[in-house]
Amino acid sequence: MIEHVWRRCQEAHAFDEVWVATDDDRIRAAVEGFGGKAVMTRPTCATGTDRVAEVALGRPDVDIWVNVQGDEPLVAPAALQRLAGLFQDASVRMGTLVRPLEADEAASPHVVKAVLALNGDALYFSRGLVPHLREPGAHVQRWGHIGLYGYRRDVLLSLAKLAPTPLEEAEKLEQLRALEHGIPIRCAQVTSHTVAVDVPGDVEKVEALIRARGG
Numbered sequence: 001m002i003e004h005v006w007r008r009c010q011e012a013h014a015f016d017e018v019w020v021a022t023d024d025d026r027i028r029a030a031v032e033g034f035g036g037k038a039v040m041t042r043p044t045c046a047t048g049t050d051r052v053a054e055v056a057l058g059r060p061d062v063d064i065w066v067n068v069q070g071d072e073p074l075v076a077p078a079a080l081q082r083l084a085g086l087f088q089d090a091s092v093r094m095g096t097l098v099r100p101l102e103a104d105e106a107a108s109p110h111v112v113k114a115v116l117a118l119n120g121d122a123l124y125f126s127r128g129l130v131p132h133l134r135e136p137g138a139h140v141q142r143w144g145h146i147g148l149y150g151y152r153r154d155v156l157l158s159l160a161k162l163a164p165t166p167l168e169e170a171e172k173l174e175q176l177r178a179l180e181h182g183i184p185i186r187c188a189q190v191t192s193h194t195v196a197v198d199v200p201g202d203v204e205k206v207e208a209l210i211r212a213r214g215g
Contacts, residue, residue, distance in 0.1 A: 002027060003034050004073035012080035015066065021051045046164075047174040049149065053160030056153055066150045075148065076192040083150050086186050093155045094178055095186045096122070097146040105144060112145040112173060114187060122185040125173050146190070149175065155183060 002020060009018045020031045023043040031038040045051040052067045064087050068075065079097055086095035098114045105111040109127040117123050124130060125145055133140065151159070155178075165180040167173075178185055 001073045002031060002070050003036070005068060005070055005075065006031070006034070006036050008073075008075050008077055009068055009080060012077035012084070014077075014081045014084035016062075019055065020070070021055050023051075049151075049156065049174055049177075050160050052151075053156050056156050060153075063153050064150060065153060065156050066148070068148050072146075072148065075146075076190070079146065079188075079190045079192050080148070082188040082190055083148055086188050087150060087152070089186070092186045093152050094183055095150040095188060096175065097148050097190055098143040098187045099146060099190050099192065101142040101144040106142070112147070114143040114145045116143060116187055120187050120189075122175070122179065122187050124179065125171070125175055127171055127173070143187070143189075145175075159183070 006018060006020060009015060018036070020027065020036055020038045021041050022028055022031075022038060023041050023045065025040075028038040028040060039055055041051050041054045045054060048067050048069055052065055056062065056065050064084075066080070066084060068080070083095055083097055086092050098116065101111070101113060106129050112125055112127055113130050114125050115123040115130050129142075131140060131142075159178060159181075162177055162181060165177045167180055168176040175185060
């Protein structure tokens with residue numbers, strides 16, 4: 001699975017370097033076995049943000065960091081290009097991706113929903129269905145969140161120093177730490193629907209999709 005994620009990052013041609021950060025020697029060996037680069041981090045990293053921040057500490061020469069979770073083997077290279085492209089705007093401090101929410105996903109707590117401001121910044125993320133439509137027949141575009149993040153280095157390092165926040169703890173969503181501290185998250189809208197491996201039942205689904213794509 002890690003190799004599929006790594007290959008899609010390479011295919012995006014959006015990054016100067018692609019590294020796999022891990023605390024597991026087996027993953028490091030596997031990455032090096034397929035020709036990738038791996039860096040070891042502490043096993044105490046609580047989130048992906050914390051892990052990337054640990055790597056960023058040793059690379060003051062790199063300003064923009066993108067965190068692609070290892071459970072996203074179907075992420076589209078074009079989506080990664082959109083995420084990296086957000087930082088062409090010098091005002092963007094942190095970015096992520098959203099895609100149209102499908103009706104059959106609305107009730108699932110495994111599908112994180114995003115509410116956006118008119119400028120594309122995130123207002124909130126939730127495992128619940130937001131926004132609530134009070135009036136019958138009302139309609140609003142609902143967005144599903146894709147758990148990939150880009151950061152400017154100063155924001156990344158600042159986030160890693162902050163303690164978990166109340167909403168982050170309640171929803172178990174690390175991006176809420178940024179919002180609760182007033183750090184805006186710009187959202188790029190994509191149409192591709194990646195399938196993350198969040199629960200064991202997702203494995204067979206993802207493997208079937210990879211086979212169908214000839215991967």
